[in-house]
Amino acid sequence: MNDLDKTREQLVTELIKAREHISRLQRQLIDYQSRDIAYPEMMVQSIPDGILLFDKEGYLAEAKPSQDPLLGTLFPIEHLIGHQYSDFFPDDLTEKFTETVSRARKAPQLLQSFLYEAQSPDGLRVRVEFWVKVFPGGSIACSFRPSALEHPQEKQENVRESALFRNLLDITRQLLNQPDPSRFWQVFTELIHQHLGLYLTRMYLYQAEHETLSLIASQGDITTDTSLTFPITSRYPAVRAYKQQQTLLIANPASETNIPPHILLPGMKRMLEIPLEGLGALELVSEQNQVFSEEEQFLLTTLTQIAQAVWKVLVEKDALAKQKEFYFLEKEIKARIQQTRSIDEALQVALQELSKALGFERAEIRLSLTPDGKATSTNE
Known part of the structure; x- marks a missing residue:
C-alpha cells in the first residue's frame, strides 16, 4: 500500500512510531556519548595510584x-x-x-x-x-x-637496573641490524647515550701508528673537541681503563687530577670507563651521583663486549664480501684479457676494468717502441 491509499489514522500511527524510533536513537546516541566521556574517567578513578x-x-x-x-x-x-x-x-x-x-x-x-x-x-x-x-x-x-618494600634504596636500584637491562636488550637488537661497520661505533654511541639519558658519551679508539687513544664518536649537550686525543702514556681515565683492560669508575671527577681542566665540566658527577680489548674505550658520563652500581657496571661492560663481538663479525663479513667481489672481478678481467689479440689491448682492458672498480672515470695506457727496440708505456 502506498502513502496515497493510507487513511489519515494509519499515517498518524506510522508517524508516531517513527518519532518513537528517532527518540530511541537519540537516547542511544546520548548514552554512547556519555560512555565515551565517562569510561576513561571511570578507568582513571579505578586506579588506586x-x-x-x-x-x-x-x-x-x-x-x-x-x-x-x-x-x-x-x-x-x-x-x-x-x-x-x-x-x-x-x-x-x-x-x-x-x-x-x-x-x-x-x-x-x-x-x-x-x-x-x-x-x-x-x-x-x-x-x-x-x-x-x-x-x-x-x-x-x-x-x-x-x-x-622495606629498603627504598635497594628498590630504587632494582627498578633502575631492570629498566637498564631492558634498554640494553633493545640496544643489542638494534646493533645486530646495523649493516655498516664503518658507522658502527657512531651508532653504538648514539644508542647508549639516548637509552641511558647520559650527560656525555664518548668513544675512543686506539691509534697504533701514533700510540694514542683518539675520540671517534661523541654524544651530549656539550660541544666536544673532535680532535680529543690522549697519548697512551697518559693517566687519563679512559687510557688507564684501556691499558688495564678493566672497567674504571670515577666517583668524583672533580677531584680526579688526571682529567684536564678544559674537559672537566660542571655536569660531570660520575664517569665510567669501559675498555674494548685491543680497540679502545667507552666513556660514560652522568650528571647524577647515584648511578653506575656494580650491577650496572657489569651490565654495561657486558653490553660493550657484545658490541665489540658484533662489530668484529660485521668487519669480517664486510671483508669477505669485498674479497668475493674482487674474486669475481678478477675472473671477469681474465676472461676479457683472454679475448684480446695483443699485449697493448690486454693492458688496456685490464686498466679499464681496474679503473672502473676503483671509481676512475677514464684511464688509458699507450705502448710505443724506442729506437733500440724497447717498449715504453704512458699512463693517463
Missing part, C-alpha cells in the same frame, strides 16, 4: 588523589590545581622530582622512577614510589603509590 598531570612549565593541570588513606592525607593534591609542583612538594621531593623529569626529557621513550620517604603529621613514615613520563609536547605525567 595518585595521578598528577603537569604542563610543560610544571604547573599542575589535573590531579587524582591516591586511594591510600595516608597518601591522600600527605598529598591533598586535588586542591592544588594551577600551582607548580615546587609550591607544594617538600624541598627534597622537589629535588628528586626535578632530577627525574630531567632524565625523562633526555630519554622520553622511557618511564623513569624514584622512591621517596614521606612522613605523616603523627610521625609515621611511608615509602612512596613515583613514576614519571614526559610526553612529546613537554607535559609531564606522574603516578605515585605506597611502596611495600
Whole structure:
C-alpha cells in the first residue's frame, strides 16, 4: 500500500512510531556519548595510584588523589590545581622530582622512577614510589603509590637496573641490524647515550701508528673537541681503563687530577670507563651521583663486549664480501684479457676494468717502441 491509499489514522500511527524510533536513537546516541566521556574517567578513578598531570612549565593541570588513606592525607593534591609542583612538594621531593623529569626529557621513550620517604603529621613514615613520563609536547605525567618494600634504596636500584637491562636488550637488537661497520661505533654511541639519558658519551679508539687513544664518536649537550686525543702514556681515565683492560669508575671527577681542566665540566658527577680489548674505550658520563652500581657496571661492560663481538663479525663479513667481489672481478678481467689479440689491448682492458672498480672515470695506457727496440708505456 502506498502513502496515497493510507487513511489519515494509519499515517498518524506510522508517524508516531517513527518519532518513537528517532527518540530511541537519540537516547542511544546520548548514552554512547556519555560512555565515551565517562569510561576513561571511570578507568582513571579505578586506579588506586595518585595521578598528577603537569604542563610543560610544571604547573599542575589535573590531579587524582591516591586511594591510600595516608597518601591522600600527605598529598591533598586535588586542591592544588594551577600551582607548580615546587609550591607544594617538600624541598627534597622537589629535588628528586626535578632530577627525574630531567632524565625523562633526555630519554622520553622511557618511564623513569624514584622512591621517596614521606612522613605523616603523627610521625609515621611511608615509602612512596613515583613514576614519571614526559610526553612529546613537554607535559609531564606522574603516578605515585605506597611502596611495600622495606629498603627504598635497594628498590630504587632494582627498578633502575631492570629498566637498564631492558634498554640494553633493545640496544643489542638494534646493533645486530646495523649493516655498516664503518658507522658502527657512531651508532653504538648514539644508542647508549639516548637509552641511558647520559650527560656525555664518548668513544675512543686506539691509534697504533701514533700510540694514542683518539675520540671517534661523541654524544651530549656539550660541544666536544673532535680532535680529543690522549697519548697512551697518559693517566687519563679512559687510557688507564684501556691499558688495564678493566672497567674504571670515577666517583668524583672533580677531584680526579688526571682529567684536564678544559674537559672537566660542571655536569660531570660520575664517569665510567669501559675498555674494548685491543680497540679502545667507552666513556660514560652522568650528571647524577647515584648511578653506575656494580650491577650496572657489569651490565654495561657486558653490553660493550657484545658490541665489540658484533662489530668484529660485521668487519669480517664486510671483508669477505669485498674479497668475493674482487674474486669475481678478477675472473671477469681474465676472461676479457683472454679475448684480446695483443699485449697493448690486454693492458688496456685490464686498466679499464681496474679503473672502473676503483671509481676512475677514464684511464688509458699507450705502448710505443724506442729506437733500440724497447717498449715504453704512458699512463693517463
